[in-house]
Every structure is written in structure tokens, then in C-alpha cells.
Amino acid sequence: MNDVRMLSGRYEVRELLGRGGMAEVHAGIDTRLGRRVAIKLLRSDLARDPSFHARLKREAQSAASLNHPGIVAVYDSGEQEFVESGGDVVHVPFIVMEYVEGLTLRQVLTEHGRLTVREALDVTAGVLAPLDYSHRNGIVHRDIKPGNVMLTPEGDIKVMDFGIARALEDTGSLTQTQSVVGTAQYLSPEQARGEIVDARSDLYSTACLLYELLVGRPPFVGDSQLAVAYQHVGEDPKAPSHHEPELPPAVDRLLLHALQKDRNDRYQDAHTFREDVLAARDGRPLSIDGDDAATQAFGAVPGALAGGAAGAALGAGAAPGYANPPTEATMAYSQLGEPTQAIDQPPTTNAVTTVLEEDRDEEPEQRSRTWLWVGSALLVLVLAGLGLFVYTMSKEPEVVTFELVDLSDRPADDAEQYLLQEGLRVDREETADDEIAEGNVVSTDPPAGSQVSEGDLIVLYVSTGPDSVEVPDVAGDTESLARQRIGDTGLTAGSNIDENSPDVAAGTVIETRPGAGSTVAKDSTVDLVISTGKVDVPDVLGMTEDEACETLEGEDYQLDCTVEESETADHPAGEVFEQSTEGGGEVSQGSAITITVAQEAPSPSPTPPPAEPTAEVPTFPSIPGPPGDEGDEQGGIQGNSGSDEARDRPGRPDEARDRPGRHGRG
Structure with a gap:
């Protein structure tokens, strides 16, 4: 089952919260609405059994039809295909429920032990309120036990697990011998016998629950489930004070009445049971006390008459266990119960005849007639007083109602203190309001002007201010975590916007739009800017x-x-x-x-400049002079050149000598 991470493409399955007889409960996220939920999944080993499919479906239908703050709400249900290791496909049903923070009463008893008398009675009253609602809507839970009742941190009571609940008019196969369902320690006798159950069966189970909260153990324990079931059918429970002597007598009377074997002898509806639980908590008379007092009073009358004192009628007990056991005459009066028959009894054992025998010396007939009238009148007065007493004790206590004042726009603490002083119970719920200041009362349930009585629950709706919230900073979160955190603040996670980033890992949130810290209207859409990794x-x-x-x-x-x-x-x-x-x-x-x-490219090599042309000097043939007469030769040359340049240039004479012309002329 751990492979199933998403249901119906919407519900993300998270950590395991607990296991039951037929299902596992996980924490989850509704990705469409962004809220936390609890998801109940049928165990994989039971998924092939159609009867368990039917039970889970019945639970969803039963709880979904009930809208009460004390009943865990059901949001959705469905089936998910699960492929087993062998390749077989199994359809696993699931229920999506309200996520409730808190502990079950089983966990409370295990971790903290039994509760105080007031705590136990308050918890039981909290269980009976949703049961009263479900019974009036035709649904019997049939499995009330500590594991199916949750206690929230605020002290609220939540009843859950309608897995074997039935409609009151449904009398199908559950009466068969193989259909006895429930938990043995809390089974009603009719459930143990496999009979048809009704609302009174839930009340018996609730009484077993209260018994365990008070003394730390259920009324019957045994070596096996079957042994416990037999005790429910055939043994009378011990009074809770047998285990905890400090418990008040009213609690004994309350529980022993609620644990009667015959369902006609126990409480007939959850409302009456709850009223007596609150009465026992507050020290008021129980509705069942009138019957007991009347029985004891009637049993005391004949003994009082036999003693000759009408005023002793309330002091001389005739019920078993009293100091003065009943006489035959007492028994006769008790059995007949008709005041007119007392006159017809032989006047030999009552007070009137005793007085007549002592005064025999007076005129017998006159005295007898006189005392007969006196005795009759006295008897009538006594019986009238007893009748008034019985009527007073058996009459339902008068409920005093008063009008609930308007507490709107008053500080919540002041309003709560006022309600508590009036004997009312108070619960708070937060709600946004654009006009009422934060911390003040917006409205009440029931509304102002309603008639309420002591012990009623008043819900104060306290303003949290304008209906706006601050966008959380989810930069650096994964998309899934960011969507969850945005949903937890009352906003809706919108579209993903891809954006490049130099340092934010792919798939990680860069920012939100509107940005973190912005104040926006509740339920607004917040888009996520997601890094592409590029x-x-x-x-x-x-x-x-x-x-x-x-x-x-x-x-x-x-x-x-x-x-x-x-x-x-x-x-x-x-x-x-x-x-x-x-x-x-x-x-x-x-x-x-x-x-x-x-x-930069390298510079090209410089090109050498072209050579200058050299003017060719003409050569002249040398003219020989007279031998030895060089002077003449030179003079002749000079004379021919008309210039002294040749004479001034080095080597020119040799050059001149080599010129053929010059040699040709000599």
C-alpha cells in the first residue's frame, strides 16, 4: 500500500496515522483545495472481500449524511487501482475525511490513566450529543469505544468510524449469527445475542465507555472476547464505586441504570442520558431518582402505620436493606397499592385497631365508629402526602430558560466570562470579518435573542480581522511544498511560471507573484515562478x-x-x-x-628602395706627349677637358689612362 502515493489524481497520501481492524488511516493533502485531510484506505489483505468494500462504503454514506461538529466530516470517497507484486490489479476503496488534531480516548487512557469524575462526565456528554443527532437522523453507530472518540487540543469531542453503522430501519443480514459486530468490551447484550440493534444499544456502549473513563477498566473483562460477551448477557455489572470508592452515589445510579440488560429498562434516548450525565456532574437530581424515591416511599407507608406514627412514614424503611423489615401488613399494602383496600383489611394489625382495643371500657360501637373515621382521615392524609411526594420526585425538573443577549462586537474574553457566569458552556471559532475588530465577537450560535438554559453550549464566532492574509515566503521550496504552504495560509497556488536563474536549482521556487509578504484577499491565487535550471x-x-x-x-x-x-x-x-x-x-x-x-597582425618587412642609375663617364683616347714630358701630357688633357675636376678626384688619372679613347688619340 505504500506504493499508492496519489488517489484519484488529487489526494496525496502522506504518513501513516494509525491502523484499525479493516483499514489504515494516513495523513494527506487535497492538492486541488490545498488542505490537509485524513485518508482511510482499506487494508490490502481485505481488498478482495466485497463485505469490507460494503462496510467502508456504508461508513462514507453514513458519516456524509450527518453534519454535526461532534462527528468527523467525510469529504469524498472512491476506489484506487493497486497493482500487486504478482501483477494482479486490486481495487482499494478509500474515504477522504476531515483531519482532526488530537488523541483518541484510548490513547488518553493509556498515557494518562483514568479521568476525574468531571472530566469523564464532560467527555460522555460530548459523545452523547452527536449520538443524539445521528439517532434522530436514523443512524446507529454500533461501535462506540475509546478508540472511536477523539479529544482535540481545544477539548472538543469528535466521534468517528461509522464503519458498521446502520440505518434504524435496516434490519438486513446483521441479525444472522455470523454478523455479530462491534468490540466485545462495549457490546450491548442484544448485540452479543445477535439481535437487531437500535439507538439504545449505542447508549449501553456509551455507558461502558463512561465506566472505563471513571475506573480505568470496562465493566466486564475476561480471558477471551467470547467470555466478555457472555458476561454482558448474563452477569450484572458491579457499581463503579466498587473499584473507586470515592465516586459519588449519583454516578453509581446513573451507570447501573444505563447498563440494564433489558433495553426497555435503560435510557431510551441519548438526550435523556446526556441530561442525567450533566445533572450528575452538577449535583442535580437525576431523572431516574424520582422512580427510586417513589418506590422507597410506598414501601415505608405500612410500616409507619403499624408503628402508630404518621410522621415516621419517611423514616421507617420497607425496602430491602433497611433496618426495619416489612411486616405481613406492610407487604399487603405494598402489593395491593390501593388506598381503598387498606380500609377493608381486618383491623387487627394496624394502629387504629390497637387504639380501639385499649379503650374497650368506652362505648364500643361509638368509639369504634369514631376511630374508624379518624383512622380513615389520617390514612387519606398520609396517602395524599405520599402521592404529592411521589409526584414531586417523579416530575421532570423544570428547565429555566432565558434570552441570550447580543454579544456582537464585545471582546471575546468578556463575552466568554459572562456566559460562564450564566451557567452556559462556551466554544470558540474564528472567522474573518471586515467590520468587527480582531478579537471581538462577530456572532453567536444560537443567535442573540434565542432561549437558552443552563448547560447549553454557546459558540462564539470571534473575528480575525479583515479577510486578508500575507503571502508566505516559499523561495527555495519545491513546488509541492510551496503549494502546501500557500494552501495552509488560506490562499490558492496558481500557475507555474518558468524562468531562468543562474543559481536556483531546476524545479525550485524562485519567487511568488504577488511577492512574499504581500497582503492579499483570502482565497486569492498566488503564481509560482519556478527555475528552469538554465x-x-x-x-x-x-x-x-x-x-x-x-x-x-x-x-x-x-x-x-x-x-x-x-x-x-x-x-x-x-x-x-x-x-x-x-x-x-x-x-x-x-x-x-x-x-x-x-x-594585432605582424607588420610586413620593408621593401629596399630601387638603385639610382649611374651616369656613364665617356672615355677619351689618351694623347701621348713627348717622352718623359708628363707635364705636357697632363697639360694636354687639362687643355682638352677645360676643367680641373679630373685632377681633384682620386683615381681619376688612372681611369683616364685606361680609357681607350684617351689611348687612341696619342
């Missing part, structure tokens, strides 16, 4: 290497920056002119982006 890539083209890496690795993007250099003459040196992912694209968080930075 990052937007910025455009760093045209930046320097340092600027680009600072941008990529900064808080806004948190990406790795990888640098490559490339020689280009198209971009200035040091400028980013290329990136591995274009700006505006998306990459996973922490990805590396490669940027390419321009590097």
Missing part, C-alpha cells in the same frame, strides 16, 4: 577581454569564461569579436562560454 547568455561582443569575463562570471550569469586569441586585422587588438554561444541564447547553469579576442 541561464540567459549575455552579448559580450565589442567588450575587452576583462569586461567580457567579468560580465560572464558575475552574479547575474555565473558562467565560466574561456579565452582564445586570434590575429585579425578587422578588429582592434584586445576586443572580443566572437563568442561560443550567441547573446540571448540559453545554456545550463555553470556552463563555459568561449570568447575570441582580436590579436
Whole structure:
């Protein structure tokens, strides 16, 4: 069953809260409404039995038809397909119920022991109120026990588990021998015998519950369930004071009457039982006390007459256990019960005839007639007084009602104190109101002007202020947890909005819209911004290497920056002119982006300048002079050149000598 995590695509199954005879109860979340619920799932080993399907379905129908604050509400029911390890498909029914914080009475008894008299009677009154409601609506619970009654931290009582409840007019197969259902320690005698049950069976079980709350154990215990069932049928319970002597006598009378074997002899309805429980708590007379007092009074009359004193009628007991046992005449009066027959009895044993015998010396006939009239008158007076006494004791106590005042817009603490002083019980419920200040009473249930009496429950609806709430901060939560927390504040989790983020993990809430801390109307929709786990890539083209890496690795993007250099003459040196992912694209968080930075191209080698053209010097043939006459030769040359340049240039004479022309002319 632990594999079933979602029911009907709506209810999320959470931790196990408890196990019962036929089902497991889990905490859960209604994902559609965002509220906590309790989910009862039929045990997998019973899922193939149609009778258990019917019982769970009956519980859902029974509880859903009842709308009472003391009954755990049923919201929904259905079936879920569950695939077993062997591949078989099993249909498992479930019920979605109100989630109630608190402990069962079984847990309270186990952890804290028996309750005080007042606590036990208050709890029992809290159980009888929803039973009275369910009985009036034709539903008998049939399994009242400590495990099916919850006590909330506020002290409220919740009755749950209508798994074997039946309509009063349903007299089907439950009367068969194999259909005895319930828990043995709290079975009514008619349930133990397999007879048809009615509302009075629930009252017997409630009496067993009260018995255990007072003394710490049920009225009957045994070695087996069957032995306990036999005791319910054939043995009389001991008074609770047998186990706890300090218990008041009224509690003994209350419980022994409620535990009568014959259902006609016990309480006939939950309302009367509850009124007597409250009367025992408050020290008022019980409704059953009138019958007991009348019986004892009638039994005392003949003994009083035999003693010769009318005033001793209330003091001379005739019931078993009293000091003066009844005489034959007493028994005769008690059995006949007719005042006119007392006159016809032989006047030999009563007070009137005794007086007549002592005065025999007077005129017999006259004295006899006189005393007869006196005795008759006295007898009539005594019987009239007894009749008045019986009537007074048997009459239902007069209920004093008064009008409930208007407590609206008064501080809740003041209103509660006033109601308690009036003898009323008080419960509080919170409600939003745009006009009544926070902490003041908005209204009451019953409303102002209603007639109420001592012991009635008054519900104060206390304002929590305007119907608005603050959006919780769910950043960093998963979507499921965020939706639950938003639902718990009275808001509705709306749509998911995907958004890139450099540091929020995928599937995690970044923020809400409206934002955390905003005040919005109750039941407003709050959208969730969810991280995609990706990052937007910025455009760093045209930046320097340092600027680009600072941008990529900064808080806004948190990406790795990888640098490559490339020689280009198209971009200035040091400028980013290329990136591995274009700006505006998306990459996973922490990805590396490669940027390419321009590097200056090398300068070309200088080209040598072209050589200057050299003017060719003409050569002249040398003219030989006279031998040994170099001077003449030189003079001849100078004379021919008309210039002294040749003479001033180094080496020119040799050059001149080598010129053929010059040699040709000599």
C-alpha cells in the first residue's frame, strides 16, 4: 500500500496515522483545495472481500449524511487501482475525511490513566450529543469505544468510524449469527445475542465507555472476547464505586441504570442520558431518582402505620436493606397499592385497631365508629402526602430558560466570562470579518435573542480581522511544498511560471507573484515562478577581454569564461569579436562560454628602395706627349677637358689612362 502515493489524481497520501481492524488511516493533502485531510484506505489483505468494500462504503454514506461538529466530516470517497507484486490489479476503496488534531480516548487512557469524575462526565456528554443527532437522523453507530472518540487540543469531542453503522430501519443480514459486530468490551447484550440493534444499544456502549473513563477498566473483562460477551448477557455489572470508592452515589445510579440488560429498562434516548450525565456532574437530581424515591416511599407507608406514627412514614424503611423489615401488613399494602383496600383489611394489625382495643371500657360501637373515621382521615392524609411526594420526585425538573443577549462586537474574553457566569458552556471559532475588530465577537450560535438554559453550549464566532492574509515566503521550496504552504495560509497556488536563474536549482521556487509578504484577499491565487535550471547568455561582443569575463562570471550569469586569441586585422587588438554561444541564447547553469579576442597582425618587412642609375663617364683616347714630358701630357688633357675636376678626384688619372679613347688619340 505504500506504493499508492496519489488517489484519484488529487489526494496525496502522506504518513501513516494509525491502523484499525479493516483499514489504515494516513495523513494527506487535497492538492486541488490545498488542505490537509485524513485518508482511510482499506487494508490490502481485505481488498478482495466485497463485505469490507460494503462496510467502508456504508461508513462514507453514513458519516456524509450527518453534519454535526461532534462527528468527523467525510469529504469524498472512491476506489484506487493497486497493482500487486504478482501483477494482479486490486481495487482499494478509500474515504477522504476531515483531519482532526488530537488523541483518541484510548490513547488518553493509556498515557494518562483514568479521568476525574468531571472530566469523564464532560467527555460522555460530548459523545452523547452527536449520538443524539445521528439517532434522530436514523443512524446507529454500533461501535462506540475509546478508540472511536477523539479529544482535540481545544477539548472538543469528535466521534468517528461509522464503519458498521446502520440505518434504524435496516434490519438486513446483521441479525444472522455470523454478523455479530462491534468490540466485545462495549457490546450491548442484544448485540452479543445477535439481535437487531437500535439507538439504545449505542447508549449501553456509551455507558461502558463512561465506566472505563471513571475506573480505568470496562465493566466486564475476561480471558477471551467470547467470555466478555457472555458476561454482558448474563452477569450484572458491579457499581463503579466498587473499584473507586470515592465516586459519588449519583454516578453509581446513573451507570447501573444505563447498563440494564433489558433495553426497555435503560435510557431510551441519548438526550435523556446526556441530561442525567450533566445533572450528575452538577449535583442535580437525576431523572431516574424520582422512580427510586417513589418506590422507597410506598414501601415505608405500612410500616409507619403499624408503628402508630404518621410522621415516621419517611423514616421507617420497607425496602430491602433497611433496618426495619416489612411486616405481613406492610407487604399487603405494598402489593395491593390501593388506598381503598387498606380500609377493608381486618383491623387487627394496624394502629387504629390497637387504639380501639385499649379503650374497650368506652362505648364500643361509638368509639369504634369514631376511630374508624379518624383512622380513615389520617390514612387519606398520609396517602395524599405520599402521592404529592411521589409526584414531586417523579416530575421532570423544570428547565429555566432565558434570552441570550447580543454579544456582537464585545471582546471575546468578556463575552466568554459572562456566559460562564450564566451557567452556559462556551466554544470558540474564528472567522474573518471586515467590520468587527480582531478579537471581538462577530456572532453567536444560537443567535442573540434565542432561549437558552443552563448547560447549553454557546459558540462564539470571534473575528480575525479583515479577510486578508500575507503571502508566505516559499523561495527555495519545491513546488509541492510551496503549494502546501500557500494552501495552509488560506490562499490558492496558481500557475507555474518558468524562468531562468543562474543559481536556483531546476524545479525550485524562485519567487511568488504577488511577492512574499504581500497582503492579499483570502482565497486569492498566488503564481509560482519556478527555475528552469538554465541561464540567459549575455552579448559580450565589442567588450575587452576583462569586461567580457567579468560580465560572464558575475552574479547575474555565473558562467565560466574561456579565452582564445586570434590575429585579425578587422578588429582592434584586445576586443572580443566572437563568442561560443550567441547573446540571448540559453545554456545550463555553470556552463563555459568561449570568447575570441582580436590579436594585432605582424607588420610586413620593408621593401629596399630601387638603385639610382649611374651616369656613364665617356672615355677619351689618351694623347701621348713627348717622352718623359708628363707635364705636357697632363697639360694636354687639362687643355682638352677645360676643367680641373679630373685632377681633384682620386683615381681619376688612372681611369683616364685606361680609357681607350684617351689611348687612341696619342
